[in-house]
Structures are given as C-alpha cells and as structure tokens.
Amino acid sequence: MAVKTASLAALAFEAVRTTEDAAIAAARLCGRGDEKAADQAAVDAMRRALNGIEMKGRVVIGEGERDEAPMLYVGEEVGTGRGPRVDIALDPLEGTTICATGRSDALSVLAFSEEGGLLNAPDVYMDKIAVGDGLPEGVIDLDDPPKRNLANLAKAKGCEVSDLVALVLDRPRHQDLIAKLREAGARIKLIQDGDVAGVIATTRLSRDIDLYVGIGGAPEGVLAAAALRCIGGQMMGRLVFRNDDEKQRARRLGIKDLTKKYGLHELAGGDLLFAATGVTDGWMLEGVRSTGRGPTTQSILMAASTGSLRKITTAHGPAATAASE
Numbered sequence: 488m489a490v491k492t493a494s495l496a497a498l499a500f501e502a503v504r505t506t507e508d509a510a511i512a513a514a515r516l517c518g519r520g521d522e523k524a525a526d527q528a529a530v531d532a533m534r535r536a537l538n539g540i541e542m543k544g545r546v547v548i549g550e551g552e553r554d555e556a557p558m559l560y561v562g563e564e565v566g567t568g569r570g571p572r573v574d575i576a577l578d579p580l581e582g583t584t585i586c587a588t589g590r591s592d593a594l595s596v597l598a599f600s601e602e603g604g605l606l607n608a609p610d611v612y613m614d615k616i617a618v619g620d621g622l623p624e625g626v627i628d629l630d631d632p633p634k635r636n637l638a639n640l641a642k643a644k645g646c647e648v649s650d651l652v653a654l655v656l657d658r659p660r661h662q663d664l665i666a667k668l669r670e671a672g673a674r675i676k677l678i679q680d681g682d683v684a685g686v687i688a689t690t691r692l693s694r695d696i697d698l699y700v701g702i703g704g705a706p707e708g709v710l711a712a713a714a715l716r717c718i719g720g721q722m723m724g725r726l727v728f729r730n731d732d733e734k735q736r737a738r739r740l741g742i743k744d745l746t747k748k749y750g751l752h753e754l755a756g757g758d759l760l761f762a763a764t765g766v767t768d769g770w771m772l773e774g775v776r777s778t779g780r781g782p783t784t785q786s787i788l789m790a791a792s793t794g795s796l797r798k799i800t801t802a803h804g805p806a807a808t809a810a811s812e
Contacts, residue, residue, distance in 0.1 A: 518589030620719025
C-alpha cells in the first residue's frame, strides 16, 4: 500500500536533516582533492540518518547496484522498518569533483516519494530537456530539433530566441548540440558538473536559465524531475545506453521499452518531497559554514502536494561535526 500524503509530509524535516548530515560530512573534505573520500563521507552520513527515520525505505535511485556496496545501492532497505513505505532517490554528494576542487554548486540531495512514484532508472546516461514553471504544456519536446524548441520557447515567453539562455554540460558529446543551439541564435552557459542544480536553474528559483538540454546521468534526471514536480516545470528524458551490459541492467530493473520517452510524471509521479543542502556555495544555496559553535547549513525543502518551497538555515551544535567524523 502506498504511503499516504499525511505520512509523507511528516517526513519533511527528516529529509532535510538527512541532506544536512551528508553535506556537513562532505564539506569537511572540500578542496582536499579526494573525490572518493568526500563521496564516501557523504554516503556514510546519509545512511546513518536514513536508518534513524521511522519508515520502511527503499532506495530506487542510488549510488550503484548491490555489488557496489558500501555505497547506498539501488534496492537497499533503509529506515527503522516501522512506519510508511517510502521510495527514495538520492545523491549524497552531487558534484564530487566540485567538492574535491572546492568549486561552487556541490549539493547533497534526496527525494522521498510514494511507493512506486519514482522511475527505477539504472546508473546510465539520460538524454534530457527541461524548462521551468509558468509555460504552456508541450512547449518543448525531446524529439524536436533545438531550433524548433527554442522558437517555441521564445514564443511562449514573448521574447526573441537571442534572449534565451540554454544550460548544457560541457562535454565533447555536446559539441553538435551546442553548435545547433548557437546557430539558432540562443546563448549558451556551460557547466562542468551538477545537472540536478542545472535543471532546477530553469525554475523561478533562478530565472537566469531558460532551457536545460543534453545528456547527463539518469539518476540525476529522476532527482531533477522530482524537484520540478514540486516547484513546477516540464521535462522529458530518454535512457541512453553505451553497450549491452547497460541494457541488461535496465531490464533487471524492470524497464522493458529501452527507447521510451519519459514525461515528467513518468520520471517522478505521485506525492513527493525534495530536499537539498549546499555543500559549497552556489547560485541556489550557501555551502556549509564552520563556526566555533558548530556548522551552519542552508537547505531547500519542497513538497509536490502543496507546491511549497522553504529555504532553511540551520545552526548546528558541535555534535553535528562530531557525528560526521
């Protein structure tokens, strides 16, 4: 039986506490140049927090499959084993390279959903396109060429294509896409990592980005879709496979149509909570601040049932730092 909305809402601040713990743990290794250590610290802290929550949780978007433990793997059961059944998508440290090099926009993120609400996507690539809230339905389509999507978006926004900014991951695979976007007249902003934050940047939280497009991680795609479900926006995605092994991994997770184009509600449906805490400073959130009295964190908490968005600044006691060690 799916968790009721009231029960999911009761977990809201537990979700924030979980991303806070992971962010504090990762921040202790920020700028140290060790991606694996920072990621593992965030994973360990997030697992401890999740296992203290009164729920029957199941990780459907995680750090890999079971044989990749000790990461939080797909299918892992978390929580006390009492309370509502909850599906969980998580990335304890989105932007491991960002954190290791001390750059901006590293986050800890997770989503709680009703059982069966999140696409159980394998850790493969996903072709994505997303826009923010307040636009007519169907303004973008993953199968349309960039020129058409930009023209439709400009018309919906009442502006010229030259006024639009598209956000794209800076990868060699996107050279042709970037050329077509520029040829159509749009401006481009390139990012090195962090496509969950990149998708959210199309919403009213930023308004500096009009379109997110390109190939990134499928798990990040589901997390981004969860955020858009809460705050508003449109998104489409299709899994991209590099070899037969990746296709088999998808089939093991119950995906039958490997070429399916997923809409927003297919990526993240039902009732949802989305939480994110800044690890390093970024456009959306401040990073973890260390003080003599303990760390300070800044987080966002969003709920699909109400469309609410809260920005939460928390001053933690010294015990928070000790718990992350």
